Amino acid sequence: MIRMIAVTLLAALASTEASRTALCDDNFDWGGWFSSGVHANAWGTTDNGPLGTKRIGNAYTVNQLWGFAEKTLDTSGGWDFGGRVDYMFGSDASSMQAFGDGSWDADWNSSDDYGSAMPQLFGEVGYGDFKVKAGRFLTSIGWECVDDPPGFFSSNSYSYFYAEPATHTGVLGTWETSDALTFHAGWTNGWDAGFTDNGGASTFLGGVTWAGLEDLTVTYFCSAGSLPRDEGDLYMHSLVFELALTERLAWILHNDFAIQSGLSAGDDALWTGIVQYLQYDLTDTLAAGIRFEWFQDRDAARVAPGELSGNFYELTAGLNWRPTSRLIIRPELRYDWFSGTYVPGCLPFNDGTDDQQFSGGFDVIVTF
Numbered sequence: 001m002i003r004m005i006a007v008t009l010l011a012a013l014a015s016t017e018a019s020r021t022a023l024c025d026d027n028f029d030w031g032g033w034f035s036s037g038v039h040a041n042a043w044g045t046t047d048n049g050p051l052g053t054k055r056i057g058n059a060y061t062v063n064q065l066w067g068f069a070e071k072t073l074d075t076s077g078g079w080d081f082g083g084r085v086d087y088m089f090g091s092d093a094s095s096m097q098a099f100g101d102g103s104w105d106a107d108w109n110s111s112d113d114y115g116s117a118m119p120q121l122f123g124e125v126g127y128g129d130f131k132v133k134a135g136r137f138l139t140s141i142g143w144e145c146v147d148d149p150p151g152f153f154s155s156n157s158y159s160y161f162y163a164e165p166a167t168h169t170g171v172l173g174t175w176e177t178s179d180a181l182t183f184h185a186g187w188t189n190g191w192d193a194g195f196t197d198n199g200g201a202s203t204f205l206g207g208v209t210w211a212g213l214e215d216l217t218v219t220y221f222c223s224a225g226s227l228p229r230d231e232g233d234l235y236m237h238s239l240v241f242e243l244a245l246t247e248r249l250a251w252i253l254h255n256d257f258a259i260q261s262g263l264s265a266g267d268d269a270l271w272t273g274i275v276q277y278l279q280y281d282l283t284d285t286l287a288a289g290i291r292f293e294w295f296q297d298r299d300a301a302r303v304a305p306g307e308l309s310g311n312f313y314e315l316t317a318g319l320n321w322r323p324t325s326r327l328i329i330r331p332e333l334r335y336d337w338f339s340g341t342y343v344p345g346c347l348p349f350n351d352g353t354d355d356q357q358f359s360g361g362f363d364v365i366v367t368f
Contacts, residue, residue: 032068040058053155078128085120097115120167166191169189218239219242240253248282275291307342336356
């Protein structure tokens with residue numbers, strides 16, 4: 001009986017894989033991943049402070065249980081149509097919901113720490129070297145990713161979490177003029193919004209990617225326009241340099257800059273940062289990396305609004321181990337410190353009493 005069940009399961013899996021392979025031949029695919037782990041701080045508190053998606057301290061968390069289905073474009077024969085839908089559950093959900101306007105998936109929460117999100121739901125059409133997608137999609141701004149598998153470190157930078165949007169709703173066109181040059185341009189209803197009217201927000205989203213040298217890629221992306229209601233006007237850009245120093249060593253330099261003007265309070269808000277990464281391939285499956293960041297929230301507008309104004313620094317060292325094609329393990333150690341002005345009792349770490357923190361942890365990602 002056990003042998004029969006095993007044979008049946010193997011046959012079913014083989015059939016599923018064969019069906020998936022057949023569909024993939026038609027540019028259709030589905031899949032996902034499960035990401036979970038622990039990130040703890042040396043203070044022993046249950047709050048890691050402003051560490052973004054790693055805010056929960058000293059506890060095991062299910063970060064992302066993510067599934068997707070997509071039809072990618074194949075424009076080699078002319079016109080083609082496609083699209084994608086993503087759904088996820090986990091402690092990371094709140095960072096990719098439509099919190100910008102409180103619509104769509106913004107209230108899909110099951111507790112204070114866990115919820116669901118549908119960060120992507122878009123259709124796409126293309127012809128030759130040009131394509132356009134319309135709907136809700138992940139941002140192209142910045143270096144680090146909303147989805148876990150492509151990322152090197154288990155925690156994120158301040159720039160990723162506080163300086164940049166996570167998603168957009170709107171239209172974005174991409175034109176690959178050559179192997180070295182790609183242009184992007186479109187319209188969105190502000191940042192991190194759903195499909196409803198986001199208080200009249202209207203923003204340009206666009207950029208350019210240049211890979212004219214064999215070992216260097218430069219990407220510029222910006223978002224600019226009017227934000228909803230009394231939030232004023234915004235200009236924000238990210239500039240990313242990716243340089244292969246050797247066959248095994250890569251250096252990435254990432255800069256964010258933003259200014260928000262015309263606020264109802266009458267003051268401008270500015271935030272900026274520089275993040276540097278060194279990533280070295282020790283073997284074909286194991287890499288080591290270091291990230292150093294300076295992030296300035298000059299006007300207490302992003303990290304802890306109205307409470308912390310100044311400079312945030314972090315130094316992170318970690319490993320990225322991929323023993324199989326479907327398993328990723330990412331341990332890391334991290335040190336954060338803050339320099340600036342603050343409301344008494346509102347320092348970033350140790351329940352509001354300290355300006356620095358050691359922390360560390362790991363996550364395990366299984367793709368399917």
